[in-house]
Amino acid sequence: MPSRGVGIASAHWDARRAYGTRVAIRTSTGSLRLRSAGNWLNLSTPLGLALARLGRAEVRPGPRGLLLADGYRLGFPVAAAFTVGNVLLTPGRWDDLLRTRPGLLKHEEAHSWQWLACAGLPFLPAYGVCLAWSVLRSGDLAAHNVFERQAGLVQGGYRAVPVRPLAPAVRAALSRGLTASGRQRQFRRRQP
Ligand SMILES: [Zn+2]
Numbered sequence: 001m002p003s004r005g006v007g008i009a010s011a012h013w014d015a016r017r018a019y020g021t022r023v024a025i026r027t028s029t030g031s032l033r034l035r036s037a038g039n040w041l042n043l044s045t046p047l048g049l050a051l052a053r054l055g056r057a058e059v060r061p062g063p064r065g066l067l068l069a070d071g072y073r074l075g076f077p078v079a080a081a082f083t084v085g086n087v088l089l090t091p092g093r094w095d096d097l098l099r100t101r102p103g104l105l106k107h108e109e110a111h112s113w114q115w116l117a118c119a120g121l122p123f124l125p126a127y128g129v130c131l132a133w134s135v136l137r138s139g140d141l142a143a144h145n146v147f148e149r150q151a152g153l154v155q156g157g158y159r160a161v162p163v164r165p166l167a168p169a170v171r172a173a174l175s176r177g178l179t180a181s182g183r184q185r186q187f188r189r190r191q192p
Pocket of ligand 1: 151
């Protein structure tokens with residue numbers, strides 16, 4: 001899918017809307033180019049574009065070398081927006097989202113740096129482990145997920161949730177797992 005005119009040049013237009021006019025943009029053009037090239041080479045941006053195509057999203061150049069995909073229709077993951085490489089996908093429209101949640105672009109852009117830092121696809125298992133840890137610690141998918149915390153919980157639309165004692169949470173998770181595997185065994189026994 002083409003990334004025609006991907007706009008490092010349009011950085012200031014959207015940065016003013018997304019970050020507020022007084023926020024200085026310190027990221028250099030060189031590092032944005034490095035991120036764009038890196039996320040192409042590590043295959044995360046191609047994966048994001050493939051997902052956009054599968055989800056019949058409309059991709060257009062965004063600010064700072066990002067690609068904005070509107071109207072994603074696959075239904076997974078269930079989120080107002082998510083990022084794969086340099087591709088920021090939403091089931092809605094980015095213009096509408098940023099009108100009501102101007103910090104969301106910055107949050108999703110932080111994820112694009114995380115894809116680069118993870119060298120691409122290893123982001124997925126790493127994110128999964130951190131998500132599981134967050135659920136274990138707090139019962140919440142994001143509150144103690146280091147990827148979401150680093151990207152900014154509030155900007156991502158998440159809330160801070162206090163940690164809970166670890167031992168009872170582990171026991172509960174284990175017993176849920178045992179119950180589920182017991183049910184599977186019973187189900188298999190009932191099969192002809
Ligand atoms: Zn996020």
